[in-house]
Amino acid sequence: MATLRSMELEINGRQHALTLEPRVTLLDALREHLGLTGTKKGCDQGQCGACTVHVDGERVLACLTLAVQAEGRKVTTIEGLAQADGALHPVQAAFVEEDAFQCGYCTPGQIMSAVACIREGHAGSDEEIREYMAGNLCRCGAYPNIVSAVRKAAKEVA
Amino acid sequence: MNDFGYSRAASIDEAVALARQPGAMLLAGGTTLVDLSKCDVARPNALVDISRIPGLDEVRLDEDNAAIGALATMSHVAVQAGIRENFPAISESLLLAASAQLRNMATIGGNLMQRTRCVYFRDPAGYSACNKRDPGSGCAALGGIAHDHAVLGASDACIAVYPGDLAVALTALEAVVRTNLREIQIRDFFVEPGDTPQRETVLEPGEMITEIIVPRSPLSANSTYLKVRERKSYEFASASAAVGLAFEADGRTIRDIHVALGGLATKPWRALAVEEALRGKIIDEQAIRDVSRLAVEGAVAQGANAYKIELAPRVVARAILKVGGIQ
Ligand SMILES: Cc1cc2nc3c(=O)[nH]c(=O)nc-3n(C[C@H](O)[C@H](O)[C@H](O)COP(=O)(O)OP(=O)(O)OC[C@H]3O[C@@H](n4cnc5c(N)ncnc54)[C@H](O)[C@@H]3O)c2cc1C
Ligand code: SF4
Ligand code: FES
Ligand code: FES
Numbered sequence: 455m456a457t458l459r460s461m462e463l464e465i466n467g468r469q470h471a472l473t474l475e476p477r478v479t480l481l482d483a484l485r486e487h488l489g490l491t492g493t494k495k496g497c498d499q500g501q502c503g504a505c506t507v508h509v510d511g512e513r514v515l516a517c518l519t520l521a522v523q524a525e526g527r528k529v530t531t532i533e534g535l536a537q538a539d540g541a542l543h544p545v546q547a548a549f550v551e552e553d554a555f556q557c558g559y560c561t562p563g564q565i566m567s568a569v570a571c572i573r574e575g576h577a578g579s580d581e582e583i584r585e586y587m588a589g590n591l592c593r594c595g596a597y598p599n600i601v602s603a604v605r606k607a608a609k610e611v612a
Numbered sequence: 613m614n615d616f617g618y619s620r621a622a623s624i625d626e627a628v629a630l631a632r633q634p635g636a637m638l639l640a641g642g643t644t645l646v647d648l649s650k651c652d653v654a655r656p657n658a659l660v661d662i663s664r665i666p667g668l669d670e671v672r673l674d675e676d677n678a679a680i681g682a683l684a685t686m687s688h689v690a691v692q693a694g695i696r697e698n699f700p701a702i703s704e705s706l707l708l709a710a711s712a713q714l715r716n717m718a719t720i721g722g723n724l725m726q727r728t729r730c731v732y733f734r735d736p737a738g739y740s741a742c743n744k745r746d747p748g749s750g751c752a753a754l755g756g757i758a759h760d761h762a763v764l765g766a767s768d769a770c771i772a773v774y775p776g777d778l779a780v781a782l783t784a785l786e787a788v789v790r791t792n793l794r795e796i797q798i799r800d801f802f803v804e805p806g807d808t809p810q811r812e813t814v815l816e817p818g819e820m821i822t823e824i825i826v827p828r829s830p831l832s833a834n835s836t837y838l839k840v841r842e843r844k845s846y847e848f849a850s851a852s853a854a855v856g857l858a859f860e861a862d863g864r865t866i867r868d869i870h871v872a873l874g875g876l877a878t879k880p881w882r883a884l885a886v887e888e889a890l891r892g893k894i895i896d897e898q899a900i901r902d903v904s905r906l907a908v909e910g911a912v913a914q915g916a917n918a919y920k921i922e923l924a925p926r927v928v929a930r931a932i933l934k935v936g937g938i939q
Pocket of ligand 4: 561591
């Protein structure tokens with residue numbers, strides 16, 4: 455028997471009332487229940503970073519977070535990054551300018567991770583960027599351009 | 613995944629009371645437990661979320677000890693100035709583990725309790741034999757591909773490696789695990805598999821880690837964690853070593869040294885023979901390289917993991933040379 459639980463989640467500044475089984479992950483709540491499919495499911499085991507979102511401003515993996523664990527926290531997804539008028543976040547713009555993707559599947563996770571990486575002050579050198587972006591795998595191997603994009607965005611944000 | 617209930621504990625007392633229900637498990641960062649629930653390895657029927665219990669997420673430092681709250685995250689603890697300066701091995705072991713995202717989620721208490729990455733353990737659909745998962749069912753790794761498995765502390769029932777990094781640093785620094793009931797020396801906290809590989813620590817059901825106490829000393833301040841792995845980053849250890857070293861006033865005679873190994877054994881492994889051979893000696897590179905072989909005394913390979921026996925002494929030697937100021 456499914457145990458259901460009502461919860462309020464704050465996603466990208468908006469409140470959402472949901473009734474979910476406690477075992478539903480934040481990733482599935484976003485994609486399957488709220489139609490926010492920008493956050494991707496790669497491995498579903500915490501190994502690839504495709505599902506990276508921010509909870510209270512810190513980057514975390516939505517596939518290993520239960521939706522109920524995010525109650526009372528502020529969740530930001532890739533859909534919440536651009537400004538209301540559609541102007542891209544500097545990291546998004548840098549990914550476009552540097553051609554930092556091929557298939558694009560890992561990209562939302564890369565961008566969410568990069569925004570946090572820069573904010574944490576871990577984008578000081580290419581080596582530091584590689585180390586602190588290591589939790590985001592790219593099967594297309596777009597890594598050189600991803601590093602360029604993070605380096606560029608870090609300079610602009612600074 | 614098992615269907616489970618969820619409750620959020622407001623205090624330690626409430627958490628341990630809820631955790632005593634049959635089938636209940638504590639949930640902290642969830643990076644082990646949610647993962648293993650998805651693989652159907654963990655089958656909780658109730659999760660008790662302890663992550664919002666107040667007062668357990670801090671790091672305090674006094675003259676004698678650091679007290680690290682069980683709910684402090686890996687990323688938070690790693691960058692505390694008091695930890696970096698007085699316990700570099702702890703900070704390094706945390707920063708070399710997992711990824712930035714996982715370190716933001718994972719807690720110190722949960723980190724100690726992480727489960728093995730044995731591929732057979734993690735795949736019940738593919739492999740029914742696993743004594744750790746289902747006592748008495750056998751061990752698929754024995755006779756399987758044991759590339760990541762233990763060369764020390766294994767038994768006929770289980771050869772799975774304890775995968776964590778932090779616990780290795782804490783073993784070298786002789787930390788104490790404080791629970792709601794008692795204080796446990798880290799060397800007594802983890803247990804070898806023997807006939808009961810399902811039991812990995814001495815914690816009783818419903819017992820909760822509240823704090824880790826780490827004694828301050830010249831040895832803890834001159835410590836390091838060296839991790840060798842198959843990728844440059846974001847990978848578990850093939851072999852790792854935590855070493856703390858204190859010199860006599862002459863700056864060359866080893867007053868005391870502690871050495872612990874990771875990625876090699878069924879639990880964080882203290883290399884006492886290496887320590888004894890070096891205590892009181894004048895630091896010397898060749899002697900360190902020779903003595904480091906004692907780290908794998910009694911090691912047994914299971915085919916694909918034989919490389920660990922060759923690798924480990926080199927990792928130990930490099931870590932000792934580093935804290936010895938030679939390299
Ligand atoms: C892809 C990946 C890579 C990783 N790489 C590394 C690595 O390189 N090095 C490394 O060391 N680790 C690594 N990890 C493991 C990670 O560090 C652990 O999953 C994490 O530290 C567990 O902490 P948590 O708070 O998320 O625990 P949870 O998943 O919440 O809990 C884990 C277990 O501990 C129990 N528990 C939690 N808190 C307490 C408490 N206070 N008292 C008693 N029991 C408790 C829970 O009941 C559960 O059984 C990796 C994990 C993943 C998914
Ligand atoms: S080594 Fe241990 S965990 Fe792995 S299959 Fe054998 S019994 Fe299970
Ligand atoms: S989908 Fe979450 S880490 Fe891969
Ligand atoms: S762009 Fe294809 S996986 Fe990264």
